[in-house]
Amino acid sequence: MRHAYTVEQVRSAESELMAKLPDGTLMQRAATGLAVAIGNFLGGTYGARVVLLIGSGDNGGDALYAGARLARRGAHVTAILLSPKAHEPGIAALRSAGGRSVTSAGDISGEIYDDIVSELAGADVVVDGIVGIGGRPGLRPDALAAVRVAEQYGVPIVAVDTPSGVDVDSGETPEPHVNAALTVTFGTHKICHLVDPAASACGPVHLVDIGLDLPPALVQSLQAADVRALYPVPHGESDKYSRGVVGLMVGSTEYPGAAVIATAGALGGPVGMVRYVGPDAVAAAVREAHPEVVGAGRVQAWTIGSGLGEELDVPRIRELLDADEPVVLDADGLKALDDSGDHVDVLATPHAGELARLLGVDRSTVEAERLKHARMAAERYDVTVLLKGATTVIASPDGEVRVNTNATPWLATAGAGDVLAGLCGSLLAAGLTPLDAAALGAYLHASAATLASANGPITATTVAQSLPEATRRLIT
Numbered sequence: 001m002r003h004a005y006t007v008e009q010v011r012s013a014e015s016e017l018m019a020k021l022p023d024g025t026l027m028q029r030a031a032t033g034l035a036v037a038i039g040n041f042l043g044g045t046y047g048a049r050v051v052l053l054i055g056s057g058d059n060g061g062d063a064l065y066a067g068a069r070l071a072r073r074g075a076h077v078t079a080i081l082l083s084p085k086a087h088e089p090g091i092a093a094l095r096s097a098g099g100r101s102v103t104s105a106g107d108i109s110g111e112i113y114d115d116i117v118s119e120l121a122g123a124d125v126v127v128d129g130i131v132g133i134g135g136r137p138g139l140r141p142d143a144l145a146a147v148r149v150a151e152q153y154g155v156p157i158v159a160v161d162t163p164s165g166v167d168v169d170s171g172e173t174p175e176p177h178v179n180a181a182l183t184v185t186f187g188t189h190k191i192c193h194l195v196d197p198a199a200s201a202c203g204p205v206h207l208v209d210i211g212l213d214l215p216p217a218l219v220q221s222l223q224a225a226d227v228r229a230l231y232p233v234p235h236g237e238s239d240k241y242s243r244g245v246v247g248l249m250v251g252s253t254e255y256p257g258a259a260v261i262a263t264a265g266a267l268g269g270p271v272g273m274v275r276y277v278g279p280d281a282v283a284a285a286v287r288e289a290h291p292e293v294v295g296a297g298r299v300q301a302w303t304i305g306s307g308l309g310e311e312l313d314v315p316r317i318r319e320l321l322d323a324d325e326p327v328v329l330d331a332d333g334l335k336a337l338d339d340s341g342d343h344v345d346v347l348a349t350p351h352a353g354e355l356a357r358l359l360g361v362d363r364s365t366v367e368a369e370r371l372k373h374a375r376m377a378a379e380r381y382d383v384t385v386l387l388k389g390a391t392t393v394i395a396s397p398d399g400e401v402r403v404n405t406n407a408t409p410w411l412a413t414a415g416a417g418d419v420l421a422g423l424c425g426s427l428l429a430a431g432l433t434p435l436d437a438a439a440l441g442a443y444l445h446a447s448a449a450t451l452a453s454a455n456g457p458i459t460a461t462t463v464a465q466s467l468p469e470a471t472r473r474l475i476t
């Protein structure tokens with residue numbers, strides 16, 4: 001499991017550890033890991049041109065000490081000091097290692113000296129040591145100007161700890177910020193490394209161990225080993241009923257394909273049996289595509305809503321929401337959700353537009369503040385919310401969060417959500433909690449898409465067809 005913490009949690013773990021160690025130990029550990037990561041990123045240090053952007057805090061200190069190490073290994077290192085308060089011992093270390101430091105014009109208009117522009121333009125890498133976990137969102141004018149020059153000349157930026165300008169605790173990016181080609185973080189992941197839009201600004205995230213000791217985090221992200229541990233693998237005593245039976249109330253005469261595709265998703269999950277309940281013509285189409293599907297009967301969980309369109313039966317859906325069996329509520333089915341009942345065994349799977357409607361806000365607001373709105377809906381409706389997107393955010397009513405980051409952009413295709421809804425219903429029916437079903441469902445769905453895509457276009461049908469193979473590779 002990958003754990004992501006708030007700034008306050010990180011600071012308290014850091015100060016506990018710092019109290020036990022000689023002064024400066026943590027910064028040296030961070031700087032060593034950072035220098036190694038930058039060297040690997042460059043594919044070699046000797047002769048490389050490295051420009052450091054240095055703000056007023058310890059984030060700049062990390063960058064300066066890493067710069068000193070790179071300079072000792074033959075890199076040409078220049079630090080651009082964006083603040084008169086930049087880390088003095090770090091500057092001294094860089095200078096004694098053969099690097100140099102220059103001050104930016106520090107002009108609030110965002111003007112920077114011409115020689116700084118040419119330094120940035122000719123760099124092999126720019127290191128963002130402007131701010132880390134102590135930073136407020138946004139970049140000051142001279143920092144922004146320097147970052148823009150790097151972007152204009154296509155120079156990759158390696159962010160120290162966090163890309164400067166992002167909101168570390170929420171993953172929001174309300175102001176201009178660094179877009180990194182690599183982020184090197186220390187001790188643990190922070191929320192901005194997992195939650196979009198900030199997560200996308202991090203690029204790949206490399207974690208350097210500095211010895212922090214932290215309790216389990218509220219925000220976590222499943223890794224391959226967690227998939228193996230969570231997946232309900234059948235055993236010698238299992239039969240088709242004990243493996244779980246999922247009922248699907250999805251698709252309509254208007255959208256029969258949604259039923260066929262969601263069923264494929266459910267069949268690609270762990271259940272022993274899939275039941276379809278819907279209009280005769282749609283049921284016939286489902287059975288033609290999937291002869292193993294049976295009709296109404298006892299189920300351990302439902303998937304309701306994908307492609308119901310006008311055939312939405314709100315009273316019937318509310319009956320099922322109030323019954324004992326857990327429910328995945330998708331797409332049109334979300335219209336049946338009200339905020340009065342006890343729905344802790346419901347997993348709602350909205351995209352940003354649907355979540356915006358549930359909360360009475362604009363879609364763009366949800367997109368900008370994904371974690372906040374997923375949590376808000378989980379609390380208001382007392383359901384687990386899986387907010388779909390490039391990174392999936394899952395919030396449970398008790399405050400736990402899972403983030404899924406392994407999707408391929410090719411997964412943004414019609415019907416992909418139906419596959420996910422069917423798969424999550426299958427996982428619920430096999431006995432997983434809504435939070436685990438959502439996290440595992442999002443991971444497997446993304447893995448199947450990656451396998452099917454091989455960096456090319458995919459359809460929802462091929463994603464569903466790839467679920468068994470993607471699962472096999474993960475659990476064996």
Ligand SMILES: NC(=O)C1=CN([C@@H]2O[C@H](COP(=O)(O)OP(=O)(O)OC[C@H]3O[C@@H](n4cnc5c(N)ncnc54)[C@H](O)[C@@H]3O)[C@@H](O)[C@H]2O)[C@@H](O)CC1
Nearest residue numbers: 014026027030057058059131132133134135136138140161
């Ligand atoms: N605390 C620790 O034990 C460790 C900290 N480390 C590094 O220290 C960083 C945190 O250092 P600090 O607490 O000094 O904070 P930062 O270096 O993140 O910067 C905070 C300073 O920047 C200024 N600032 C805030 N927002 C700004 C903005 N948008 N634009 C420009 N300036 C802004 C503030 O005046 C503040 O003093 C971590 O991110 C990490 O890189 C590492 O060395 C590992 C150990």
Ligand SMILES: [K+]
Nearest residue numbers: 128131160162
């Ligand atoms: K930074």
